[in-house]
Amino acid sequence: MAEKHPLNIIKMKKMKTDGVPLSMLTAYDYPSALLAEEAGVDLILVGDSLGNVVLGYDTTLPVTIDDMVYHTRSVKRGAQNTFIIADMPFMTYHGSVDETLRGVRRLMQEGQAHAVKMEGGLEICAAVSAVVAAGVPVLGHIGLTPQSVNMIGGYRIQGKDAKDAQRLIDEAKALEAAGAFGIVLELVTEEVAAAISKAVSIPTIGIGAGRYCDGQVLVFHDVLRYASPYREKRFVKTYADVGSLIREGISSYVREVKDRSFPAEEHVFNADETVLESLYGGAGKGAK
Known part of the structure; x- marks a missing residue:
C-alpha cells in the first residue's frame, strides 16, 4: 500500500466539493489508533467521550x-x-481567550493534535475565531452536545421542529463564519442535517445525523462492540464483535490455568543437565 499522508483542511473541503465522504473514527490510545490508521480512516477524533468509554x-x-x-x-x-x-473538554473554552488558548496550546504542543473540536453554536463563535486566528484549525460540533447535556434535557434528537431546525442552520453558518473548517452534527434529524450540509461550504460529519452529511464518525468501541455490557444504539452499525471474542478468550485462559492445561509443554523453557545437577545434586529433571 502506498504511504499514507494526513489530510489537511483544504483537501477536506475539496472532498466535500467532489462528493467524496470523509470517514472519521474515535480512538483513545496507541493500539486503537494504529489499527484505525492501518484500516484507512481519514480522520481520528480523540473525543472526550473517552470519559464514558475508557474512564468509566x-x-x-x-x-x-x-x-x-x-x-x-x-x-x-x-x-x-x-x-x-x-476535543476541548468541558469549560475549557468558555472563559477568557487566554484561558482558551492555554488549553489549545497544550493539545497542540503536548498532545500533538492537528486540530481541536469545540461544542456549541453562537455562544462559542468568539472563542472559535480566536483559536483560528492563532493558527489552529477548529472543528465545530452542534446538535446534541454532550457537554451541555444537563442544559438540553438529556440525550434528545435535535432538529425535530422548524424552530430548532432554523437554530441549527444559523449555528452552522455562524461557525463557518467564525472560521471552523468543519462541523460535527450529532443526533440531528436527517432532513435538517441535509439542509445544513447544503447551507455551508465546509464539511459536515454526522453521528446519528442520517445519510446526507459529508462524512460520518463513530466511536471505536461501538464499531467493534468492545464493551460489557454493550448498549445498543440505533444510529450505530456494528462491524465486528470483539467484545465477545475477548470475553471468550479470557474465560478460556482462566479455565486452562485452573485445570493446569496452561502452560503446556510448548510454553516452557528447559535447562540443560548441568543446570539441573547444580540445582538438584544430580537428582535429574523434575526433581523436587
Missing part, C-alpha cells in the same frame, strides 16, 4: 485537559500519518 464516567464532564493531552499523545504515536482532532 457517566458523562464527559469530568474529563480534564490533562486527560485529553495524555490520550491525544498516545493516539498520535499510533497514527503518525492521520489527521488527529482533539
Whole structure:
C-alpha cells in the first residue's frame, strides 16, 4: 500500500466539493489508533467521550485537559500519518481567550493534535475565531452536545421542529463564519442535517445525523462492540464483535490455568543437565 499522508483542511473541503465522504473514527490510545490508521480512516477524533468509554464516567464532564493531552499523545504515536482532532473538554473554552488558548496550546504542543473540536453554536463563535486566528484549525460540533447535556434535557434528537431546525442552520453558518473548517452534527434529524450540509461550504460529519452529511464518525468501541455490557444504539452499525471474542478468550485462559492445561509443554523453557545437577545434586529433571 502506498504511504499514507494526513489530510489537511483544504483537501477536506475539496472532498466535500467532489462528493467524496470523509470517514472519521474515535480512538483513545496507541493500539486503537494504529489499527484505525492501518484500516484507512481519514480522520481520528480523540473525543472526550473517552470519559464514558475508557474512564468509566457517566458523562464527559469530568474529563480534564490533562486527560485529553495524555490520550491525544498516545493516539498520535499510533497514527503518525492521520489527521488527529482533539476535543476541548468541558469549560475549557468558555472563559477568557487566554484561558482558551492555554488549553489549545497544550493539545497542540503536548498532545500533538492537528486540530481541536469545540461544542456549541453562537455562544462559542468568539472563542472559535480566536483559536483560528492563532493558527489552529477548529472543528465545530452542534446538535446534541454532550457537554451541555444537563442544559438540553438529556440525550434528545435535535432538529425535530422548524424552530430548532432554523437554530441549527444559523449555528452552522455562524461557525463557518467564525472560521471552523468543519462541523460535527450529532443526533440531528436527517432532513435538517441535509439542509445544513447544503447551507455551508465546509464539511459536515454526522453521528446519528442520517445519510446526507459529508462524512460520518463513530466511536471505536461501538464499531467493534468492545464493551460489557454493550448498549445498543440505533444510529450505530456494528462491524465486528470483539467484545465477545475477548470475553471468550479470557474465560478460556482462566479455565486452562485452573485445570493446569496452561502452560503446556510448548510454553516452557528447559535447562540443560548441568543446570539441573547444580540445582538438584544430580537428582535429574523434575526433581523436587
